[in-house]
Every structure is written in structure tokens, then in C-alpha cells.
Amino acid sequence: MNQLIVSFITADRPGIVEVLSDLITQHKGNWQKSSLHQMSGVFAGVVEIAVSPENSQLLADKLATLAGFKIQIEQVSPEQEPSQSQLVLELTANDRVGIVQEISSAIHHHGGNLLKLVSTQESAPHAGHELFKAKVTIAVSPQDIDAMIVALENLADDLMVDISR
Incomplete structure (x- = not known):
């Protein structure tokens, strides 16, 4: 096929x-x-x-x-199964210019490959400012996972990262 x-x-x-x-x-x-x-x-x-x-x-x-x-x-050509682990990250932060660049850069610089990114902008409940929300699927070597998560969490005080393995 x-x-x-x-x-x-x-x-x-x-x-x-x-x-x-x-x-x-x-x-x-x-x-x-x-x-x-x-x-x-x-x-x-x-x-x-x-x-x-x-x-x-x-x-x-x-x-x-x-x-x-x-x-x-x-x-x-159809891809062969990857040897890397796949993670699904759910990210929430105050929206700002450059947030996708910061996230993609942290993933890339820590050995990850961004496979899927679905993002939205929503109004924060009870606060009125805009929130950035994303669901990101990445492929990453198991030995790079912890460093990548730390790098993402250190991007900003308001960035929350939920992980599914």
C-alpha cells in the first residue's frame, strides 16, 4: 500500500x-x-x-x-515503530507571545521530537486573563525524560505540566 x-x-x-x-x-x-x-x-x-x-x-x-x-x-513510506518512549504532556500557562517557541525549544534541546501539538486559548476562570492550554505528544529517549520535564517546568512559574506515559 x-x-x-x-x-x-x-x-x-x-x-x-x-x-x-x-x-x-x-x-x-x-x-x-x-x-x-x-x-x-x-x-x-x-x-x-x-x-x-x-x-x-x-x-x-x-x-x-x-x-x-x-x-x-x-x-x-510507512514508519517503523519508534525505539523512543512516547509521552503525552498537558500544559497550562498564562498565555504570552512566544510560549510555543519556548516549549518546542525545551523539547528539542532535551532530545525530544514533537509528534503532535493541539493548543487552545481560553479565558481563565475567575481571573479573566487568557490561558494557553496544549496537549503535546513527544517521542523521547527514556534517559532524557526527567531532564526534559524539569526544563519545561522551569520555563515559567505559571506553567503546569501533567504527564502520561
């Missing part, structure tokens, strides 16, 4: 996922993983599709010509 990674952005409207999934099904593709989001009036996402070699190019061509979509398509 070939793997296609499809990233897209389009004006938000009902039926976007149906259009994509119908096209993928018509070409005997298997929708494997995705992350889809409505933001500021647009709908954006990334979809991983498994498709047979004989249908891969035709599916990619059809996806590329969808009206109203800006699409990028990459054919990739």
Missing part, C-alpha cells in the same frame, strides 16, 4: 469531510488518521490515506483538482 499525506484548507461549509471521504472511498483508499479543524471561517486538515499503488496517482490527481481547496499531497 502507498501512503498519501494530504493537507488542505478551504472555506468552511457543510459537507467537506463527506466530499473528501467519498473521493477516497471511490479510489479504494483507506482514511487512516486525520486532524481536522475549523478556525476563523476556514476548515483545515491533514489526512493520512492508505491506497493501492494502482489507485494512488489517480486519487492524488483527483484530490489536487477539488474546487475551492488548497491541497498539498505527499507520498510517504
Whole structure:
């Protein structure tokens, strides 16, 4: 099977996922993983599709010509299982400019590889200021985990880190 990674952005409207999934099904593709989001009036996402070699190019061509979509398509080889540990971190802090850069830098400089980042900005209960909340999945060698967590916790007094292993 070939793997296609499809990233897209389009004006938000009902039926976007149906259009994509119908096209993928018509070409005997298997929708494997995705992350889809409505933001500021647009709908954006990334979809991983498994498709047979004989249908891969035709599916990619059809996806590329969808009206109203800006699409990028990459054919990739499936990854082998990582030898590193995966951690899920839930981070909460007062929102500020540069917070994602600080977090990603601490992860990178302590041997981690950021696999997934989902973040939101919310109003703090009873305080009214903005909070940054993120759920981060990282791959890291077991010997680097403790140093990375300490580095993240030391970014700011208000940064809380909850860890799932």
C-alpha cells in the first residue's frame, strides 16, 4: 500500500469531510488518521490515506483538482515503530507571545521530537486573563525524560505540566 499525506484548507461549509471521504472511498483508499479543524471561517486538515499503488496517482490527481481547496499531497513510506518512549504532556500557562517557541525549544534541546501539538486559548476562570492550554505528544529517549520535564517546568512559574506515559 502507498501512503498519501494530504493537507488542505478551504472555506468552511457543510459537507467537506463527506466530499473528501467519498473521493477516497471511490479510489479504494483507506482514511487512516486525520486532524481536522475549523478556525476563523476556514476548515483545515491533514489526512493520512492508505491506497493501492494502482489507485494512488489517480486519487492524488483527483484530490489536487477539488474546487475551492488548497491541497498539498505527499507520498510517504510507512514508519517503523519508534525505539523512543512516547509521552503525552498537558500544559497550562498564562498565555504570552512566544510560549510555543519556548516549549518546542525545551523539547528539542532535551532530545525530544514533537509528534503532535493541539493548543487552545481560553479565558481563565475567575481571573479573566487568557490561558494557553496544549496537549503535546513527544517521542523521547527514556534517559532524557526527567531532564526534559524539569526544563519545561522551569520555563515559567505559571506553567503546569501533567504527564502520561
